[in-house]
Amino acid sequence: MIGDDAIKENWRNTKYMVTDLGQEWAKWTGQWMSFAVWAIRKETTTKYPELVATVFDAFLKSKVRAHQHPDELIQKAQMTVGGVREYWRHYFHTLCYDFGTEQWDGLTLYYKYCYELGFLPKPATIGLWSDNKVVQVTE
Numbered sequence: 001m002i003g004d005d006a007i008k009e010n011w012r013n014t015k016y017m018v019t020d021l022g023q024e025w026a027k028w029t030g031q032w033m034s035f036a037v038w039a040i041r042k043e044t045t046t047k048y049p050e051l052v053a054t055v056f057d058a059f060l061k062s063k064v065r066a067h068q069h070p071d072e073l074i075q076k077a078q079m080t081v082g083g084v085r086e087y088w089r090h091y092f093h094t095l096c097y098d099f100g101t102e103q104w105d106g107l108t109l110y111y112k113y114c115y116e117l118g119f120l121p122k123p124a125t126i127g128l129w130s131d132n133k134v135v136q137v138t139e
Helices: 001-012 021-029 042-048 049-068 068-080 084-095 101-116
Strands: none
Touching: 021 101, 042 049, 049 068, 068 084
16 A cells, blocks of 8 residues: 555554555665656657646645645645644655755666666656756755
8 A cells, every 4th residue: 555545554554564665765775765756758848838837837836835834734634634733744744845866866776777677668767857948956
């Protein structure tokens, strides 16, 4: 189980072993684990640059709002998943919402291993979207 289902099961868990994949990845590789990225085809950025910029801006505004008003996020989590306020405060506080060098290195290693294990047909490359030649990294 992952996500909300794993969180809820962990609260009532008496029979399942709980594993934090981020901790295991760091233990085995020494690298950061990215659980989610916003991926978009290069062709889309060329064909719809204004739309991509608008969506990117909306993501940034959402991130800022979540950091400025964490109680809204916590209340929403409590209403939809359950749990206590302090759990969610800690949970959201420990997440990293950026993609810097550490995240880049960890994701690159992940893709390398996926290719070596035959999960990808060719080596994957990571590119960052840029608008007017300015790289958009959310650090």
